[in-house]
Amino acid sequence: MTETQWKDEVALISARLKEREALGNKILNNPSYIEFSLKLIQQQDPLIATNAAYGLDIALRKDITLLKPYLKEFLEVLDRNTIATVSRILAKSCELLTTAHTKNNSIALNKKEQQQLITRCFDWLINDEKVAVKVFAMQSIYNLVDIEPWIKPELNAQLTLQFENSTAAFKSRASKILALL
Incomplete structure (x- = not known):
């Protein structure tokens, strides 16, 4: 399948889980579609980027190691994305990626890649997301908390600062992370 054919296919899906799963399974069966999906996300067309991210989300939740050959492109997409729905999917992928790096080392991230992830995740944590x-x-930041000495106190400060005025979901995860810090 060509990149144009992939774009046409991505454009046709809806947000229904069954259609997202079908797209994700196509990526699982042909991981080169990850590159096509990342390019579509990077173009920032709200419908196409969101649909491409839906498929990518399904595939990467099942096998995050598929992202290895496309890590550079993924990190570029992190810096350029402005679509809220896509940000949620990319943030989940960051969590999966950092977990794979720290827990079972199935994806080795170099220092620069770790720093890029930390920077983007702090941006998300600090900004109105x-x-x-x-x-x-x-969670992604916590997974990489030991790479630099400044990360632990900064994460602690951000979680503490936002805790009082945040949602139950935020407080639940923040409480767990604060206890571990």
């Missing part, structure tokens, strides 16, 4: 994005971001 949906709670799911913040929750995935704080």
Whole structure:
């Protein structure tokens, strides 16, 4: 399938779980579609980028290691994305990625990649984002908390600062992370 054919296919799906899963399974069966999906997300067309992210989300939740060959492109997409729904999906992918790096080392992130993830996740945590994005971001930061000495106190400060005026979901995850810090 060409990139144009992939774009046409992505454009046709709805937000229904069955259609997102079908797209995700196509990515699982042909991981080169990850590159196509990342390019579509990078173009920032709200419908196409969101649909491409839906498929990517399904595939990466099942096998985050598929992202290895496309890590550079993924990190570029993190810096350029401005679509809220896509941010939630990318933040979840960051959590999966950092977990794979720290828990079972199935994805090795170099220092620069770790720093890029930390920077983007702190941006999400500090800025006015949906709670799911913040929750995935704080977990991703925690997963990489030991790479630099400044991360632990900064994460602690951000979670403490936002705790009082946040949602139950934020407080639940923040409480767990604060207890671990």
